[in-house]
Amino acid sequence: MGAQRVQLFATCLADLVFPEAAADAEVLLRQAGFEVEIPRGQVCCGQPAFNSGHRRAARRVARTFARSFSRSAPVVLPSGSCATMVVRYLPELLGIEPYDAWELSAFLDARGAAVPRLNEGRTVAYHDSCHMLRELRVHHQPRRLLERSGADVLMLPRPDLCCGFGGTFSVRQPELSVAMADDKLAGADAVGAEALVTADPGCLMHLSGRAARTTGLPVVHLASALARGIGPHA
Amino acid sequence: MTRLEQAPGRFRDVARAKLADAHVQRAITSVERLRSHRLEAWAELPGVEELRQRAHDVRMAAVGDIDGHLARFTEALEARGGHVKVCATAAEACAYVTGVCERRGAKLVAKSKSMVTEEIGLNAALEAAGIEPVETDLGEYILQLAGDHPVHIIAPAIEKTKEDVAALFSKVEGHPVPAELEELTASARRQLRRVFLEADVGITGANFAVAETGTIVTVTNEGNGRLVASAPKVHIAITGIERLVPALTDLAPLLELLGRSGTGQRLTSYTHLVTGPRREGEEDGPEELHVVFVENGRRNLLGTKYEEMLACIRCGACLNVCPVFRKTAGAAYGPVYSGPMGAVLVPLLVGIGNAPALPHASSLCGACTEACPVKIPLHDLLLELRRDLVEQHAASWRERAALTLWSLAWSRPLGYRASTFAARLGQGLAVRVGPGRAWASGRALPRLARRRFRSWR
Structure with a gap:
């Protein structure tokens, strides 16, 4: 019996910026024994337009997802909010049957994936993203994986509080958005985390x-923290 | 004319000023206490989820037959000698209340806390008629002295510290009042006693109105509400048409949740049920009782995807958890309703084009929905409002053009690749224009990776 196949949706932001x-994420999935397919033609889930109320624009972009991904294997995304878009909103937006889509840490944890112990003796804080926490109800899984990588996972003060990104909110209300980020970064500093x-x-x-403009605290994607450790390269 | 409408740039301008005000930023952290008290009070309940669902169902059943309930309420209260008036607009409600006061020759009106009277601008209407309204809720009284508007629906003066209050009270008393809580309360008591005793008319809100019995329910903590409703010869209660519930038994789940969700109290200090004016042989109560139901745009919501917003019981829980409310300290949302409930309700009452910034005054984090005792999907409603902004052409042409062009490019992999190639060339300019500039004012602008992930493969 061959390895089970998964489809990786890189998401636009990870594809372009990270x-x-x-x-x-691909490495972690392979290490966990999955055959990783990266469907050609994938672009974006349409969330930037959808969350701003532009449903026609969102639909136009979201169709690229429906055209690229099949239902023959689970879809895994290194993004809580894009996973929410795919799981919770796409079926209604496009009038399609739901996909078997997973946020990366929820998938790895559910499949009992082994994680290399690259963070032995390191202290990190984990920031819950709002969609992942409240829509997908994924909060233990990423912490569990970080702990399995050897890290000491510190609790942020008010871990449930939004960091202020909020998609276009970040540029419609930049002052508020940045003030919310400052609270989050100050919380990570207060608990003495080496990285967020x-x-x-x-x-x-x-x-x-x-952080690049203020405290200099390293902020790391979970997939990188698990696949390569939190630093110093992070 | 209500005072709810607001210009597109107002939210950001006020928010910016409040962010820069260290005094306000310090004072507003006290919502944290309200939030943790709610969580403790909810944790005490054996089945809070079932209770929330029951409360939601009771409210939706009430909202589903507002006209029937209004008719039953009117019949029941009139049978007890009370008067009921349904007013379509703020102006009509103000005119009715002012008319009752004038007919009774009223000079002084004692008020207890009511957000609906804020909404309709009642104080200004009374003053214009030469009648002096005095707020007797401590927070509202402080704001009246300061000439300010409430920033929080249940803790109206939450951005004032005891030092701020001492300064205001010292001015009224003509001698220094120490910034100690007991001294301040004693001072307020001295100042307000005259008002309770001399007021010709008492005006209260109503948290609920029970259709079957014609009863109005007020939930208060300071006792002022009872004095206002019983000492003056005339009592006028003002509320929204949506606050009706079918029967007395429907109050149970709502009262169990209201105090707990607002302040963390199992019940507030006073839960006051009034059914009719003073009757023959009774010693207390007003001679005359009027219940004024205000529509002021509420009917816009009936039968729409926004109907659930009418279930709101004004507990303030969504404000206390909202990260945006915490930073803006409330005033940015407008002079009356703030936080997530205000951001949803106000555009619906005045028309979305008259408050276009409010649906975007949220990061859509969903904390409000999670905290709402009557399970209103507040962040989903904000998302729906954003959709209406676009579909009713209230969103700016620039935003529509940008997202349309973006979506056309990203509707094909080739367009995606071409657009990111162009963006890479242009990214040096991004800090100078529109969203890039807004981003870069406080954050390092992300660099597009030299090679996309997909091109690695």
């Missing part, structure tokens, strides 16, 4: 962009 995170880990490229782009 390609190493998508590559790390998140499973969402949106939060990652926002928090790392703010």
